[in-house]
Structure formats: C-alpha cells, structure tokens
Amino acid sequence: MTIFNLPESDVLGLLAGVRGMSDDTGIDPAEAFARAAWTCIAEPGDGVAGLVVNTLGAAAALRLVLTTAQPERWEAALMEQGEAADPEGEALRVESIAGGIERWRPRLNSVDVVRAFGQARRVSAQLVVPGDALWPVQVADLGQHAPIALWWRGIPDALRALDNSIALVGARASSGYGEHVAMEAASGLVDRGYAIVSGAAYGIDGMAHRSALASRGLTVAFLAGGLDRFYPRGHDDLLTKIAQSGCIVSELPCGQEPTKWRFLQRNRLIAASSNATVVIEAGWRSGSLNTASHAAEMGRPLGAVPGPVTSPSSAGCHRLLREYDAVCVTNAAEMAALVDDDGGSGDGQAGAGTNVADRSGEYTSDETRLIDALSTRSPRYSIDVARRSGLSVTTVTSTLAFLELAGAVAERENGWVLAPKARKGDARARQK
Missing domain, CATH: 1.10.10.10 (Winged helix-like DNA-binding domain superfamily/Winged helix DNA-binding domain)
Incomplete structure (x- = not known):
C-alpha cells in the first residue's frame, strides 16, 4: 500500500519522528500522515478542504485529489456520507469543489511533504491531529475552518493548558503604558492558574509572553509560518525560551514563510484556542481587532483595556468598547472574571456576528x-x-x-x- 505515492514503511518512518509526544489514541497512521500532507496542500482556513477532510477522512480526500477525480465524483462521495455544506452553509456544490481542486493541485508534491517532515524532525517539532489527547478540542468551534492538523514545539503540559487559557493581544507599536498593563495582566493571570496565549509579535504580544515566563507560568505562541523559521527574527531568543518551557504552535508545516493572509488566519487560532481574548492596546486598524472579531463571532468573552483618549494606540480598544460590546477590563482579576462570569454579558455573546476586520481597508x-x-x-x-x-x-x-x-x-x-x-x-x- 502506498500513501501519496510513498511506501507504507516510509510513511511510518516519517511519522515516527514527529508523533512521539502527541499522546495519540490509536490514530490511523495513514490518516495522521494525510492530515500532515494537507497542511502542505491547503492554505490555513480553507473551508472546502476542512469539509472534505472531516467528511471523507484525510486519507480518502487525499486519494481523490491525487487521482484527479472530477468534482462530480467528490460530490457523490460526500453525499454518501450525508448532506455536506460549504463554508457559506449552503449545500456543497460542484463549483465549490472544483475551486478547491484548482487551489490544491499545484501543491501536490510528495517531495515537499517529505521535506516538511524532515525539517520538523530536525527542530524537534511534533504533529498533533484531532483525536489525540493533546489536541485542543475548543478549535472545533471554527467548524470547517478549524485546522486540519497542528505542528508544535515545546512541552505537552503547555498544549494541555490551552483548556484554561486567556489570550492577551495588542499592537506591535505599543506604548510604555500598554506594555506595563500587559506585564501586570500576564503575571496576575498566571498567578490565578491561567496559561497565556498570544502571537509572539513585537509589542504587547512579546511582553505578555515574557511576563508569563518570568512568572514561571505556561505560555503558548501561535505562529503564522513554519516552526523552523521564527518570526519576527528579533524574537528568536524569546521563541526559543517559549519552546523550552511553553509551546509554539502553527498549522503550517516547516519551511513555510509567514504572509499577511496567514497572520490573519493565525489570529483565528489564538481566539479559538483560548477561553477569552483581551485586547490590551490597539490602533484603529490594528490586527488585534481581527483576533477580537474571531472571538466575538464564536461567542467567546472579549475584553478591552481602556487608555488615554488622546492616544492612537488605544483607539482600537475604545472602538471595541463603544461599537462591539467588549467588556472594559483594567486588571488581571477583571480579565479572569471574563471566563468566570462569561464576561458579564449574560450569554457570552460579546459582539457576536460583528466582523471587526471587515469594517476597514481596501483589499479583499x-x-x-x-x-x-x-x-x-x-x-x-x-x-x-x-x-x-x-x-x-x-x-x-x-x-x-x-x-x-x-x-x-x-x-x-x-x-x-x-x-x-x-x-x-x-x-x-x-x-x-
């Protein structure tokens, strides 16, 4: 039997190098390998890929795309498994499948997959898939946009700690005020038993991670590229420390570079993996508002820290408070209360249905x-x-x-x- 034109023995050898710490619970090796291959084929958040993988199984979906099956054959296979829906919630049409096939086929290269496994093993990266004991089950709230598999480096306890975590995000061009709040918030939340989740960017993200490490807490950094290419480069030392006593995670295989689109998709994982999201400091069009948007759409508690009304660095936080029903939080105790009290909103639906990211900008x-x-x-x-x-x-x-x-x-x-x-x-x- 071959998988992606590779002998089964080669597949098992590749998996052996990246599955040692995943606490797998009898996951079929062919399925685990196919999910890893899909991270090389489909871009993060590809809803059609997520749907066919979850409906047919990763290995079966991979075989179909490798055999150049026509969209009608995909549709028939999906219908055999029950009615399927596309990312917009309508019946999955031939056109949606055809569009997916066009996106995936240019990347059908087993050499790239083998190389990704080799680079992952070189940097001690591991593969975790749905069904593993370490899989963050809360990302299922993303539906068919949930990650197909995740690559990670670090200690298992940090990945498990996502079950009790709060995301602290904010501007890269942070002020002394914002960094002070981030430092105090991360330290206070660690003292209350929470893990700190962020994106390892300059500014607020970096301060949140550093404070968590200094407080001997657990912190998880989600990256927008492969785990063998730390970004930003100025945070090499920080990310190395997180990988040693916390965890760094990406849905992209090793060798992949971060792009603007991938940062936006990375943000959805920060929001989905955490019990609540707090924006500490953000400009009017900060990428942190994109993370806040994902949290609100999933009905997760959303908090924002107020700042000086004259500060552009706090304009995004004030916007969240004024327009999107975020909860005003000023310290770690109030941030923890977002999880304990569901944000004080009664139904945990802070700003639900409002896509903050879609309110500005010119590029689709x-x-x-x-x-x-x-x-x-x-x-x-x-x-x-x-x-x-x-x-x-x-x-x-x-x-x-x-x-x-x-x-x-x-x-x-x-x-x-x-x-x-x-x-x-x-x-x-x-x-x-």
Missing part, C-alpha cells in the same frame, strides 16, 4: 493573498502565484486583472510583478 482577502505571493523584482507566472497563494489559477487570473486595473500589479513578458505602492496599501485587516 484574495487580493491580499496575491499581493503576498508577488514580488516587486521577480516576475511570476499565474501558476506559480496560485501555488504560493493557495488560490486556484482561475481566481488568480481574474483577481490579477482587477489589481492591474487598480495599478497594484503589472504584467511583464515573463510574468506578474507587484507595484511598489501595493505594499503600502491599506489592507483590509493589517497583521499585527
């Missing part, structure tokens, strides 16, 4: 992904852009046409390039 999510995949110097053909962005070639072609009209990209004789001004564009929801 597809446009953001294409801009991330392009270079100002090296022209790239549409098929290469599709592979890098995780979008179908059809979507890439049509979206590039719109971006060209807007002056954001240009077509050269040997491919597409990014206009310098596009990098300075005001994306829909900036990464932190």
Whole structure:
C-alpha cells in the first residue's frame, strides 16, 4: 500500500519522528500522515478542504485529489456520507469543489511533504491531529475552518493548558503604558492558574509572553509560518525560551514563510484556542481587532483595556468598547472574571456576528493573498502565484486583472510583478 505515492514503511518512518509526544489514541497512521500532507496542500482556513477532510477522512480526500477525480465524483462521495455544506452553509456544490481542486493541485508534491517532515524532525517539532489527547478540542468551534492538523514545539503540559487559557493581544507599536498593563495582566493571570496565549509579535504580544515566563507560568505562541523559521527574527531568543518551557504552535508545516493572509488566519487560532481574548492596546486598524472579531463571532468573552483618549494606540480598544460590546477590563482579576462570569454579558455573546476586520481597508482577502505571493523584482507566472497563494489559477487570473486595473500589479513578458505602492496599501485587516 502506498500513501501519496510513498511506501507504507516510509510513511511510518516519517511519522515516527514527529508523533512521539502527541499522546495519540490509536490514530490511523495513514490518516495522521494525510492530515500532515494537507497542511502542505491547503492554505490555513480553507473551508472546502476542512469539509472534505472531516467528511471523507484525510486519507480518502487525499486519494481523490491525487487521482484527479472530477468534482462530480467528490460530490457523490460526500453525499454518501450525508448532506455536506460549504463554508457559506449552503449545500456543497460542484463549483465549490472544483475551486478547491484548482487551489490544491499545484501543491501536490510528495517531495515537499517529505521535506516538511524532515525539517520538523530536525527542530524537534511534533504533529498533533484531532483525536489525540493533546489536541485542543475548543478549535472545533471554527467548524470547517478549524485546522486540519497542528505542528508544535515545546512541552505537552503547555498544549494541555490551552483548556484554561486567556489570550492577551495588542499592537506591535505599543506604548510604555500598554506594555506595563500587559506585564501586570500576564503575571496576575498566571498567578490565578491561567496559561497565556498570544502571537509572539513585537509589542504587547512579546511582553505578555515574557511576563508569563518570568512568572514561571505556561505560555503558548501561535505562529503564522513554519516552526523552523521564527518570526519576527528579533524574537528568536524569546521563541526559543517559549519552546523550552511553553509551546509554539502553527498549522503550517516547516519551511513555510509567514504572509499577511496567514497572520490573519493565525489570529483565528489564538481566539479559538483560548477561553477569552483581551485586547490590551490597539490602533484603529490594528490586527488585534481581527483576533477580537474571531472571538466575538464564536461567542467567546472579549475584553478591552481602556487608555488615554488622546492616544492612537488605544483607539482600537475604545472602538471595541463603544461599537462591539467588549467588556472594559483594567486588571488581571477583571480579565479572569471574563471566563468566570462569561464576561458579564449574560450569554457570552460579546459582539457576536460583528466582523471587526471587515469594517476597514481596501483589499479583499484574495487580493491580499496575491499581493503576498508577488514580488516587486521577480516576475511570476499565474501558476506559480496560485501555488504560493493557495488560490486556484482561475481566481488568480481574474483577481490579477482587477489589481492591474487598480495599478497594484503589472504584467511583464515573463510574468506578474507587484507595484511598489501595493505594499503600502491599506489592507483590509493589517497583521499585527
């Protein structure tokens, strides 16, 4: 038997290097390997990929895409398992499946999967999948947008601690006030038995992690790229310490670089894995509002720390308090009460249904992904852009046409390039 054109013995050998600490509970090796392969094939948050994997099983879905099965065959297989729904909640149509196939096929390369396993083993990264004892079951609230598998480095206790954790997030360009609040909040929450979750960015994130470590607590950092490429680079030492006494997690395999789109998708994991999210300091269009949006959509308690009304660094927090029903919190005790009291809202639905991230910016999510995949110097053909962005070639072609009209990209004789001004564009929801 072969899996992804690899002999079963090779598959078992690859898994042996990354499954030692996952506390697996009899997970089929073929299923675990296929889920790892899907992290190389589909972009984070791909709802169609999540649906077919969860409905058919990762191995069966992988076989279908490898055998170049037509969308109708996928639809029939899904219907055999019961009625399926696409990310918008309607019956999964042939068009949705066809779009998914176009996105995945440019990445069907077993060499890339083998390389990802090798790099994971080199840095002592582990693979955890649904059904494992270490799997954070709360991410199921993301539905078909939940991660297919997760890669992690650290100690198992930190991953288990996500069951009792609070996310502290905020601006990269933080003030002394914001960093002081983050330090006191993380320390106080650790004293109350909570693990601290954040994104390891500069500013508030970094301070929250450092304070948790200094208080000898557990902290978990979610990254937007592979675990072999720490980002930001200035936090190499911090992330190394987290990996030693806490945990770093990513749904992307080793070798993958962070992009703006992946930061936005990473934010949903921060919100989903935590019992509550607190925004300590944020500008009007901070990426922290994207994390807050995900927390609100899942009905998770959401808190915001007020700041000086004259400070742009607190404008996003004030916006959450005024427009999105976030709870005003000023210290660790009030942040802990978000979990204990359901945020004082009665139903835990702070700002439910309001997508904060969609309230500003000019680029759509597809446009953001294409801009991330392009270079100002090296022209790239549409098929290469599709592979890098995780979008179908059809979507890439049509979206590039719109971006060209807007002056954001240009077509050269040997491919597409990014206009310098596009990098300075005001994306829909900036990464932190």
